[in-house]
Amino acid sequence: MRAHSGELYRYAYWLSGDSALAQDLVQETFLRAWRSLDALRETVAAKAWLTTILRREHARLYERKPMPTTDLADLDISDTGPSPERTGEDAVMRAAIAKLEPKYREPLVLQVLGGFSCDEIARQLGITEAAVMTQVFRARQKLKSMLEGEEREAEIYGLP
């Protein structure tokens, strides 16, 4: 359960943008999971099953709460500490991720953090696989644009 609770917490954090809410969501997810144990057909599917429960709980309780964001220029990325470049990079990247619209951020988090395929993400989010592919592509494009000012690759590669 420890491995799943950590993964679920991170997913919840990127859904809600708030550590306390994320912990509540994990708690509520396991509560509901325990009450619906018969829905778990196979152990290997536990992660996807728990993720789905957490998404529904977030939608039910907190979806209207906007994700708090930080202006990139306001971040402390000073050159002190044990690994300043890593700390600074993470802070800048996290602020950029928080600025993504949920429709881009959520499939990206599921892909990168959860390790889910586009097909699996499509089933979890109830959208088409093509839509997931476009959203994760655009999510990366937007992040790069925010972080590095890279050109809009989606237009170059002809994605909708």
Place this chain on the structure above:
Amino acid sequence: MDCLEFRRLLGTDPRIAGAAAREHLESCPRCRDAYARAHAFEGRLSQALAVPVPEGLADRVLLNQLTGERQRRATGFRYGWIALAAAASLALAIGLVQRQRASAASIPDLVVAHVNGEEKPMLALRTPVASGEVKDAFTNRGVHLASVPEGVSYVAECPVGKYPTVHMVMPRDDQPVSVLYFPNYRVAAAQDFTRGTQHGREVRVADGTLVMLAENTAEFDALEHTWRNALEGPAQTAAGSR
């Protein structure tokens, strides 16, 4: 597969796995550069997404759950014992997965999972990258190379588990050797290991740990010597520090 398809695939899911994509990657230097950039970006992204998990979260969840169920039972919840049994069953079921994952938490297992997962296509690369790329990757990890070994066909700054690493592929006559350097992580004792048909070695070099993985150990001694020279300098290597 052409460059357009490859770049589109790269932006959609950088875990390139298909044979067509691997073939294109091997034949196209520009797409290989793009892959390296995309991979570096993915490393930054996954590291940033992995926000710290509050300490004791799992314990609190379990405690709250069991406490809550007891309260429900005490107030007359008819099927409280079923819920408790279900909680125990779920904890057991999920625990099985947890144990499987826990067993994969050692450095050798993390390396095997990393090399055989999204990085597997890189084993096919044989064209050497520029020495500057290797040097830059180590510099970005805060490591100075006294010299840059030749014959690196792939280099990337990969997070492996919680560890930042420099991941390389060094093709040899009969096999590719995956070489990963974990800066600032010092293995307690050098050891050779085997996972299925793959053989590996983890050994402390300079202020970090060098891990090699291949189908046989034939090249390990020579490569360990080479990387000691590169990371520690010839004087320390001659004195022997394994």
